[in-house]
Amino acid sequence: MGQLFKLKKKVRDEADSVETGLNNPGRKFHFDEVGVLAAVLVMVLLLSFGSPYFFSVSNLLKVGRQVSFYGLLTIGLSFVIGSGQIDISVGRIITLVTFVMAWLMDKGMNPWLAFCLGIMLGALCGLLNGGLSLVFNVHPMIITLGTTNLFWGLAVGLSNAKPIVIWQESSFLELGPGKIAGLPVPFFIFIVVAIIGHILLKKSVFGRHVLAVGANKQAAVFAGINEKRIRLSVMVMSGVVAAIAAGVLLSFFQTFDPNVGSGMEMDAIGAAVIGGADLNGGYASVLGAFLGAFLIGILRNGLVLMGVGAYWNNFVTGAVILIAVAVSTVLKTQRKS
Amino acid sequence: MSRKEVILELKNVDKRFGGVHALNNVSFSVKRGEVHAIVGENGAGKSTLMKILAGNYQPDSGKILLEGKEINFSNPHQAHEAGINIIYQEFYCFPALDVVSNVFAGKEISHSLFLNDKKMRALACDVFNRMGVNIDLNANVGNLSIADQQIIEIAKALVYEGKIVIMDEPNSALTDKETKALFDLIVRLKEQGITILYISHRMEEVFQICDRITVLRDGGYIGTWDKNEVDVPFAISKMIGRKLDEAFPKIVDLKVNDNPILEVRNLNAAGKLADINFSVRPGEVLGFAGLEGCGIRELFHVLFGIDACDSGEVLLNGQLQHIHFSTGAINSGIGLIPANRRDHGLIMRWSIKENISLVILKKLLNFLGLTNQSRINTLSSEYIKKLSISTSSADKAVLDLSGGNQQKVVISKWLATQPKVLLLDDPTRGIDVGAKSEIYLLIQELAKNGLAILFNSSEIDEVLGLSHRVMVMRQGRIIKDFQHEEADKHTVLRYVSGDILGTQQRESVKQNC
Numbered sequence: 001m002g003q004l005f006k007l008k009k010k011v012r013d014e015a016d017s018v019e020t021g022l023n024n025p026g027r028k029f030h031f032d033e034v035g036v037l038a039a040v041l042v043m044v045l046l047l048s049f050g051s052p053y054f055f056s057v058s059n060l061l062k063v064g065r066q067v068s069f070y071g072l073l074t075i076g077l078s079f080v081i082g083s084g085q086i087d088i089s090v091g092r093i094i095t096l097v098t099f100v101m102a103w104l105m106d107k108g109m110n111p112w113l114a115f116c117l118g119i120m121l122g123a124l125c126g127l128l129n130g131g132l133s134l135v136f137n138v139h140p141m142i143i144t145l146g147t148t149n150l151f152w153g154l155a156v157g158l159s160n161a162k163p164i165v166i167w168q169e170s171s172f173l174e175l176g177p178g179k180i181a182g183l184p185v186p187f188f189i190f191i192v193v194a195i196i197g198h199i200l201l202k203k204s205v206f207g208r209h210v211l212a213v214g215a216n217k218q219a220a221v222f223a224g225i226n227e228k229r230i231r232l233s234v235m236v237m238s239g240v241v242a243a244i245a246a247g248v249l250l251s252f253f254q255t256f257d258p259n260v261g262s263g264m265e266m267d268a269i270g271a272a273v274i275g276g277a278d279l280n281g282g283y284a285s286v287l288g289a290f291l292g293a294f295l296i297g298i299l300r301n302g303l304v305l306m307g308v309g310a311y312w313n314n315f316v317t318g319a320v321i322l323i324a325v326a327v328s329t330v331l332k333t334q335r336k337s
Numbered sequence: 338m339s340r341k342e343v344i345l346e347l348k349n350v351d352k353r354f355g356g357v358h359a360l361n362n363v364s365f366s367v368k369r370g371e372v373h374a375i376v377g378e379n380g381a382g383k384s385t386l387m388k389i390l391a392g393n394y395q396p397d398s399g400k401i402l403l404e405g406k407e408i409n410f411s412n413p414h415q416a417h418e419a420g421i422n423i424i425y426q427e428f429y430c431f432p433a434l435d436v437v438s439n440v441f442a443g444k445e446i447s448h449s450l451f452l453n454d455k456k457m458r459a460l461a462c463d464v465f466n467r468m469g470v471n472i473d474l475n476a477n478v479g480n481l482s483i484a485d486q487q488i489i490e491i492a493k494a495l496v497y498e499g500k501i502v503i504m505d506e507p508n509s510a511l512t513d514k515e516t517k518a519l520f521d522l523i524v525r526l527k528e529q530g531i532t533i534l535y536i537s538h539r540m541e542e543v544f545q546i547c548d549r550i551t552v553l554r555d556g557g558y559i560g561t562w563d564k565n566e567v568d569v570p571f572a573i574s575k576m577i578g579r580k581l582d583e584a585f586p587k588i589v590d591l592k593v594n595d596n597p598i599l600e601v602r603n604l605n606a607a608g609k610l611a612d613i614n615f616s617v618r619p620g621e622v623l624g625f626a627g628l629e630g631c632g633i634r635e636l637f638h639v640l641f642g643i644d645a646c647d648s649g650e651v652l653l654n655g656q657l658q659h660i661h662f663s664t665g666a667i668n669s670g671i672g673l674i675p676a677n678r679r680d681h682g683l684i685m686r687w688s689i690k691e692n693i694s695l696v697i698l699k700k701l702l703n704f705l706g707l708t709n710q711s712r713i714n715t716l717s718s719e720y721i722k723k724l725s726i727s728t729s730s731a732d733k734a735v736l737d738l739s740g741g742n743q744q745k746v747v748i749s750k751w752l753a754t755q756p757k758v759l760l761l762d763d764p765t766r767g768i769d770v771g772a773k774s775e776i777y778l779l780i781q782e783l784a785k786n787g788l789a790i791l792f793n794s795s796e797i798d799e800v801l802g803l804s805h806r807v808m809v810m811r812q813g814r815i816i817k818d819f820q821h822e823e824a825d826k827h828t829v830l831r832y833v834s835g836d837i838l839g840t841q842q843r844e845s846v847k848q849n850c
Contacts, residue, residue, distance in 0.1 A: 199707065203707035204708065205698045205699050205702070208691075215686065216683075216685070218681050219680065219681055219684050220684075222643065222663065222675050222681045222682065223663075223696050224663040224664045224666070224667040224696055282684075282686070
């Protein structure tokens with residue numbers, strides 16, 4: 001009897017530990033993450049039946065690489081959304097930073113140095129986003145809507161909307177197409193950044209403060225948290241992560257294209273929300289966002305392999321994002337009541 | 338007058354929420370034109386009952402008769418149509434809209450497509466006149482004080498001709514003067530034949546304003562009494578099911594030779610605080626009395642570093658402090674339990690343990706510099722036990738706790754920082770009698786262990802009952818300082834209300850002349 005009771009209690013505790021996601025930012029696994037993982041697995045299964053080419057190591061690694069670019073953005077965005085803000089300029093930070101890096105490399109600068117300067121520029125872009133929002137007390141949605149055009153206009157204006165091809169020989173440019181531990185380098189970097197982000201958001205004091213500010217700004221202030229500094233830091237983080245993504249993109253494609261980064265912010269926000277991030281702030285999950293990015297990535301890839309054209313591909317992807325969000329919302333409300 | 342007809346009758350009303358039996362077979366009746374108090378501890382079922390009457394919830398079983406006809410509201414709009422209006426305790430306003438728009442939110446008057454602003458203004462004007470309050474109809478509600486917002490909430494319910502008005506702690510944010518105006522209004526409404534269901538924790542005012550009193554306990558109906566038949570101790574004993582011990586614990590004597598732990602010298606903040614001087618010793622409970630906006634809250638916020646001051650010195654243990662951000666205050670050993678528990682004190686949807694650990698997270702790290710879950714668990718279970726927070730688990734969201742337990746979580750959060758000085762700003766607001774007396778005991782226990790406590794309360798009896806010294810504040814100044822023995826309620830209240838001017842104030846009046 002005692003044994004059975006203990007077992008029951010254990011099962012119940014584990015069920016609790018999955019269920020009380022919103023209450024406990026420090027928990028190991030949340031309901032959303034388990035849900036997205038299940039959705040990813042179901043999708044892999046379905047697409048494997050849909051196309052014989054889908055379930056192969058080389059194809060899945062290719063998906064991993066494709067996912068990495070906007071996947072990196074989604075990690076920065078998890079912090080931004082968790083703090084109750086939004087950054088829709090990340091796609092255009094990529095355009096601007098890629099241009100500046102390509103231009104510097106074209107002028108003969110060491111690519112690694114150009115990459116470092118690019119990251120600083122990304123930080124500066126984030127600082128501008130966060131700073132303007134704080135100084136004028138305007139919602140970051142509006143600020144980043146403005147800076148989106150600012151960054152894009154700057155990149156296109158300075159480049160005359162012409163591509164720049166990098167001809168330099170450098171270890172930096174061999175990085176993108178290369179592999180580490182059998183994984184494409186962009187994918188490897190994505191995983192590393194995701195792990196760091198996950199630990200930072202769930203386990204560090206900073207991460208907890210980010211979520212506290214997102215959940216209740218005033219209570220955070222009364223708990224001695226410098227909410228302005230937190231809000232600024234996450235915007236800077238988002239800019240830095242976007243700049244890293246820009247560097248990875250450039251080293252892979254070896255070309256600056258004025259359209260690079262376009263629309264990536266939407267996939268990135270979608271992935272974060274599928275992963276459980278609450279756009280009202282107070283909750284986000286890097287693990288969930290990581291899986292969310294995969295969900296979108298394998299779907300796009302699988303549809304291409306099944307011969308679905310690019311236009312309908314967007315339609316189906318959009319529909320799946322909506323369904324994922326709807327299902328997760330319905331389940332969340334049911335659990336609450 | 339004596340044989341009034343029954344307007345509202347409840348028969349065997351039952352409501353469950355999951356495993357909680359919120360209302361257990363409740364039956365009673367309300368007469369037309371009476372002020373009927375519903376009292377009980379938190380969780381007794383008062384709010385559930387009112388929400389059923391207002392159409393927010395539907396009963397699982399039982400009947401409700403309004404003027405003899407059975408009613409079955411599926412939403413608040415239907416209740417409103419039937420003539421039942423409610424003033425919520427936790428009210429919601431639209432801060433970006435003006436006063437008139439707020440009064441008519443959701444019930445706007447229009448001709449065809451367009452809003453009838455003129456009529457709404459006239460009606461709003463009328464209702465505020467009837468209430469005897471002066472309010473700028475064009476003001477944005479977000480810029481008004483909590484008290485004014487509460488007045489608007491009351492106006493919302495009164496602007497329509499209703500049969501029954503339900504008031505759920507309508508004066509929890511009002512000053513004494515505004516409360517008096519509210520009571521005058523209740524008397525007038527009663528004369529007009531309107532029935533009032535009045536919910537409150539404050540027994541004195543229940544006896545002052547109500548005709549009959551119904552007591553609920555743990556979801557069950559205990560009884561209804563005519564106010565003249567019973568007294569306050571009787572009602573309280575019915576509410577808690579036992580006799581309440583002496584309301585306030587006996588005050589412990591202070592050690593004579595202790596130096597002050599906190600000293601404040603010549604503190605000034607433009608428009609808020611003027612010339613504040615005082616000191617407090619370890620183990621001392623220093624009470625503050627004053628009206629809303631008199632500067633007590635502002636003083637606490639300056640000491641805690643939320644607000645800035647213009648000049649003055651704060652000394653902790655004899656050392657000068659530069660507190661310009663709350664982190665500074667926390668590091669120096671000052672903790673603040675804010676008056677607004679829901680917005681300032683807690684992150685409502687987070688669990689108990691996440692809330693308790695939030696401020697001292699930096700001290701709960703493992704060797705990698707990351708938060709250590711097991712240390713968080715140990716800390717929270719320690720405080721759940723110490724303050725007897727009643728909950729099934731430390732993982733429960735504080736949203737699901739009663740007001741008293743929520744307040745204990747806030748206090749735990751600050752005790753965990755091991756403060757030397759604790760600022761308690763109205764810690765018993767909106768919590769039930771049982772939890773209140775637990776908080777009193779806790780305050781005394783903390784003081785006995787050497788903590789200096791600055792204590793403010795909207796209930797003057799609490800300040801007088803718990804404090805070694807009482808300081809009266811008015812218009813940003815400390816105008817009088819009482820020892821516990823000499824602080825009798827009548828005198829203190831005369832200072833609080835400005836009936837007697839304190840020394841400093843008299844001087845400033847002279848200077849102005």
